[in-house]
Amino acid sequence: MCARQYFCSSALLPKDASLLSQINSAASRLHKKLISLLDLKSLGISEFNQRCLGDKLANPIGTLQCCTYLLALSLDGNNFPLQEFAFVDYGGGSGVLSLLAKELGIGRVIYSDIHDVQCNDAKIIARATGINVDHYVCGDIDELIAYVDNRSLSINAISSYDVIEHIYDIEAYLKKLHCLCRNQSLRVVFGSGANIKNPLIARRLRKAQLRSEYEDQEKTWGHHCERDSLRSCLSLRKEIIANYDPTLGREEIEEIGKNTRGLFKCDIEKCVDEYKATGRVSYRPKDPTNTCDPYTGNWSEHLMEPEWLESILKDGGFNVKILNGYYAYNSKDSLIKRHAKNVLNMLIQWSGRRGLTISNYYVLCADYIPGSDWRADAIEVES
Numbered sequence: 001m002c003a004r005q006y007f008c009s010s011a012l013l014p015k016d017a018s019l020l021s022q023i024n025s026a027a028s029r030l031h032k033k034l035i036s037l038l039d040l041k042s043l044g045i046s047e048f049n050q051r052c053l054g055d056k057l058a059n060p061i062g063t064l065q066c067c068t069y070l071l072a073l074s075l076d077g078n079n080f081p082l083q084e085f086a087f088v089d090y091g092g093g094s095g096v097l098s099l100l101a102k103e104l105g106i107g108r109v110i111y112s113d114i115h116d117v118q119c120n121d122a123k124i125i126a127r128a129t130g131i132n133v134d135h136y137v138c139g140d141i142d143e144l145i146a147y148v149d150n151r152s153l154s155i156n157a158i159s160s161y162d163v164i165e166h167i168y169d170i171e172a173y174l175k176k177l178h179c180l181c182r183n184q185s186l187r188v189v190f191g192s193g194a195n196i197k198n199p200l201i202a203r204r205l206r207k208a209q210l211r212s213e214y215e216d217q218e219k220t221w222g223h224h225c226e227r228d229s230l231r232s233c234l235s236l237r238k239e240i241i242a243n244y245d246p247t248l249g250r251e252e253i254e255e256i257g258k259n260t261r262g263l264f265k266c267d268i269e270k271c272v273d274e275y276k277a278t279g280r281v282s283y284r285p286k287d288p289t290n291t292c293d294p295y296t297g298n299w300s301e302h303l304m305e306p307e308w309l310e311s312i313l314k315d316g317g318f319n320v321k322i323l324n325g326y327y328a329y330n331s332k333d334s335l336i337k338r339h340a341k342n343v344l345n346m347l348i349q350w351s352g353r354r355g356l357t358i359s360n361y362y363v364l365c366a367d368y369i370p371g372s373d374w375r376a377d378a379i380e381v382e383s
Contacts, residue, residue: 008326010345014076026104027064033129045121051222053094062328074157083107091163095122110135154182165194168297188366196303197356209289212300264297318366325361
């Protein structure tokens, strides 16, 4: 087995060779356990996770290459023995990152997801692999904070992939993260495929956002959680406005609906109150296409400037770096595509933050150290 098989080619990685070797070995073991799950339907998991996990298992090495990168960054510079480390997989979905963390030997792993279906499926998948994840928390950041507080737990690291671009109030979320640690350091590692710096990705996602905003979707197998609506976001907002104040005319509903794109139900109703009091809605969407489901607050791939997220964390006492994501292996890729990925990964490595313009995702990596005057290079990667 290649010493770095489960890490993307040319990726800038932590300098701890022993840590990387342990993570690579854990990924190899987990790979074997995952591909033994041949019939996902027989597990009794939802159609959504049959599809999602099925997609991951169609490319297990590529899936694990993303997880190993996030986990390596989460553990880089850690002074605790793995058995004493507490790790949160936030918005864990099918739970692959949690499973890798436990397979590595992390002492306390907490899986967290806002969807009860996801939480139930993750438990079933973990049992099927024979891996015991320590805690499951179904809820958002407030439920997670309450859970660890009630058990006097302190978290060393929290990580996720493709989650922060769906959180409704990301600013409030980031400002609450320090509550997870009890007078000790906290490492935050969030990967996001909604990379606004990459023009090709931004263009593709903006087209998808416009479809979510204006077009109803057809129900297809495995493509929607039970919480997700198939109706257009604009039609849902107009429904909320009409139900909240039936005295409004059609043109008024249309105008308020257009100007409240990206707002949750309670915030839309506040805008209706403002309109009734002043004859106008002062809120205007800050981005031309970003939109969310007004009943759940789930963004349609929220495109955000990484520097804005960085500034929020810095204001909250975090030391922050924005890191590049890398292109993962896929056995279905042609030799030409595989070579192109290797070239792109080398360019991304050499380009520093400028590599975000060709990266397929970015990583928000931050340290919170209470009462400490940390160095700017606290998060180290090998060159």
